Amino acid sequence: MTPGGAGVQHHDTASRPGSRPDTGRPLGETAGPAEALAEALSARGLPAHDLPSRELLAPYLHARAAEFLRSLRLHRESGQDPQGAAEAAEAARALRAAARRISGTLHTFRPLTETGWADTLRAELAWLSGVLAREHAYAGRLNRLLEALNRLSGAGGGTGGGTGGVPVPPARGGGSSEPGSSLTVGAARAGALLERQLTLARTRAHSAALQALGSSRFHAVADAVALLASDVPLGPAAAAPAAEVLTPLATGAEQRLREAVAALPLGRASHPYNAEALLHGLAPAPSSEAQDAPWHHVRLLLRLHRYAQEVVIGPGDTRPAARALDRHRDAAEAATAAASAARTPRIAPATAYALGVLHADQRHEVEAARFAFQQVWQPAPAAP
Amino acid sequence: MTPGGAGVQHHDTASRPGSRPDTGRPLGETAGPAEALAEALSARGLPAHDLPSRELLAPYLHARAAEFLRSLRLHRESGQDPQGAAEAAEAARALRAAARRISGTLHTFRPLTETGWADTLRAELAWLSGVLAREHAYAGRLNRLLEALNRLSGAGGGTGGGTGGVPVPPARGGGSSEPGSSLTVGAARAGALLERQLTLARTRAHSAALQALGSSRFHAVADAVALLASDVPLGPAAAAPAAEVLTPLATGAEQRLREAVAALPLGRASHPYNAEALLHGLAPAPSSEAQDAPWHHVRLLLRLHRYAQEVVIGPGDTRPAARALDRHRDAAEAATAAASAARTPRIAPATAYALGVLHADQRHEVEAARFAFQQVWQPAPAAP
Numbered sequence: 001m002t003p004g005g006a007g008v009q010h011h012d013t014a015s016r017p018g019s020r021p022d023t024g025r026p027l028g029e030t031a032g033p034a035e036a037l038a039e040a041l042s043a044r045g046l047p048a049h050d051l052p053s054r055e056l057l058a059p060y061l062h063a064r065a066a067e068f069l070r071s072l073r074l075h076r077e078s079g080q081d082p083q084g085a086a087e088a089a090e091a092a093r094a095l096r097a098a099a100r101r102i103s104g105t106l107h108t109f110r111p112l113t114e115t116g117w118a119d120t121l122r123a124e125l126a127w128l129s130g131v132l133a134r135e136h137a138y139a140g141r142l143n144r145l146l147e148a149l150n151r152l153s154g155a156g157g158g159t160g161g162g163t164g165g166v167p168v169p170p171a172r173g174g175g176s177s178e179p180g181s182s183l184t185v186g187a188a189r190a191g192a193l194l195e196r197q198l199t200l201a202r203t204r205a206h207s208a209a210l211q212a213l214g215s216s217r218f219h220a221v222a223d224a225v226a227l228l229a230s231d232v233p234l235g236p237a238a239a240a241p242a243a244e245v246l247t248p249l250a251t252g253a254e255q256r257l258r259e260a261v262a263a264l265p266l267g268r269a270s271h272p273y274n275a276e277a278l279l280h281g282l283a284p285a286p287s288s289e290a291q292d293a294p295w296h297h298v299r300l301l302l303r304l305h306r307y308a309q310e311v312v313i314g315p316g317d318t319r320p321a322a323r324a325l326d327r328h329r330d331a332a333e334a335a336t337a338a339a340s341a342a343r344t345p346r347i348a349p350a351t352a353y354a355l356g357v358l359h360a361d362q363r364h365e366v367e368a369a370r371f372a373f374q375q376v377w378q379p380a381p382a383a384p
Numbered sequence: 385m386t387p388g389g390a391g392v393q394h395h396d397t398a399s400r401p402g403s404r405p406d407t408g409r410p411l412g413e414t415a416g417p418a419e420a421l422a423e424a425l426s427a428r429g430l431p432a433h434d435l436p437s438r439e440l441l442a443p444y445l446h447a448r449a450a451e452f453l454r455s456l457r458l459h460r461e462s463g464q465d466p467q468g469a470a471e472a473a474e475a476a477r478a479l480r481a482a483a484r485r486i487s488g489t490l491h492t493f494r495p496l497t498e499t500g501w502a503d504t505l506r507a508e509l510a511w512l513s514g515v516l517a518r519e520h521a522y523a524g525r526l527n528r529l530l531e532a533l534n535r536l537s538g539a540g541g542g543t544g545g546g547t548g549g550v551p552v553p554p555a556r557g558g559g560s561s562e563p564g565s566s567l568t569v570g571a572a573r574a575g576a577l578l579e580r581q582l583t584l585a586r587t588r589a590h591s592a593a594l595q596a597l598g599s600s601r602f603h604a605v606a607d608a609v610a611l612l613a614s615d616v617p618l619g620p621a622a623a624a625p626a627a628e629v630l631t632p633l634a635t636g637a638e639q640r641l642r643e644a645v646a647a648l649p650l651g652r653a654s655h656p657y658n659a660e661a662l663l664h665g666l667a668p669a670p671s672s673e674a675q676d677a678p679w680h681h682v683r684l685l686l687r688l689h690r691y692a693q694e695v696v697i698g699p700g701d702t703r704p705a706a707r708a709l710d711r712h713r714d715a716a717e718a719a720t721a722a723a724s725a726a727r728t729p730r731i732a733p734a735t736a737y738a739l740g741v742l743h744a745d746q747r748h749e750v751e752a753a754r755f756a757f758q759q760v761w762q763p764a765p766a767a768p
Binding site: 149151153184275280287347348352353355356360361364365367368 | 533535536537538539568570571656657659662663664665666667668671726731732733734735736737738739740741742743744745748749751752755
């Protein structure tokens, strides 16, 4: 399964927690891919200067393809087990992770591959990841919104247990005489409404995922990945030394990440409570999409950088930065879901009020995530 | 008008910007009242050790009473001038400031006064300040909420110009087909609703203030303050040296402030985006009143400390801390007004949604103000 050169077995550990103390610190403080590669190989007694690029790229793709196929088998087996919902979800997660890594690697190291083949596989993996991610995203979004509603309504209770402790009252018009009680009613109804809408969306996404996994299109993807597990279609450039070809491509991924981060409004994000995330939140064309997009883009570039690092020097750890950007994405989408639910016709004013509070709460989570990313990326200078 | 001892004329500058570089820094870093008094007097060549307490207390109260009477005269004159709205507002502000200082001073230095007389005057000044403050508070609250709505709806435009640039559409049911547009409608309607409610409250408060200023109860207060401008009813303790009686009372005010600040959750406030201010914001009994109260209390104690400082050593400057707590109070009351407006019967869901966003926005302002206070009070230690 891993016929690559000896000494690159460490790639099999790509899904283990990283052993390097990187922890998402400013990239400027860590060695670049070239130096890191030289160090990593020399630590194993391997010559860095003339190792062909394919000796690093092929084993990494073999290992990810093997993970893909293993996850797929687990997913099918758990699907036949009535107790297997958690296993199925974990298998789907691993399948998505492997698909993302293959796709990202083919993107970053495209000049080393048979490009026509690589481009086709990338497009198909993007389709598959998208279909598989949707169910997971809806479930996560509902959990996040219900947790926030529980926090806001003081209902206590744990995570993801339906509407938690918020009792859903019978549907009636607003206008309670007891101050505050209509707002609690609103929180409970908002929870019920979101649960209805997002559970429906999730169920549809689940059906779509099952349908996709049974399609001939998916079987073609699985066949292509099976080929990848034993033999990677590489181009002639893959024979060139890693230091001359593969490492500069990894450096390119890092460079694109740096440039995108440099273009982020990190100065503003470093000032807590800057109220940017809610700016124009009630406008006809909310600014949220435009202001969120560069952050979402950095999230993807950080991921590509991480996969490229894995190819060159083994698993790294950009987790704190990645987690902040995941939180940014999740909160932004949850805020959109709350605003969208508020447009449901004929809801009670108290429900709409609760959804407004919830929307603003999640947009502040967006702002908090930007602050957290900024803190991880640019630790505060020593006080004067 | 100021028959106090020579050398205490500096008290007349109490309403000027402070000359001491205190700027609300942690009190621990500034000299206590006793040392500060000795320094201030010795800088003027005055003996600190045996100056009677009344030589500091009486001139301060004389000057504040004179300010009270001057502001009252200006307020009456501006009331007859049709162009005088701004002058009347400024005169009312100065009147309230003088009343607060007299009342606070009689509170902190109560043992030096004829206590029966002082307690009665304090109660009457509290009544007067309350009546006069209400109109100002409603006007400020409306401005704050409309500014926030403008920021949220992207309508641009300046401050306090009615609903600003948000056009108020004709009242119809919700459910627009254009995404987002119903939310803008909601912002405009929320602005119109708040303007209606708070303008009505302000008008009523204005009538109440005019009525109070024409009442025999007010004339009795004005007479008592006129007496204060020439002769302060002090008790025998006022003859004792300031260092033995007056300064310890000022220290007591400072001590009460320190203890109240020490009991605040400053550790939590120092973590931006802690989401505390919105906690249980949709609960039947929102926690906001309970969690805001200690901060409101510190705001009053900071004010008493500031006035006591003015008596002992002349005008100081605790403005950044005071401003943060003013902002805390204003945002808390604006958030309550938004939640209260959302309970208006028969409002459209889009209006309620906008009020929910607005409520959450103002509760985050509350949280931001706590963060700001914490930053002023406990500057961050140097990074390790």
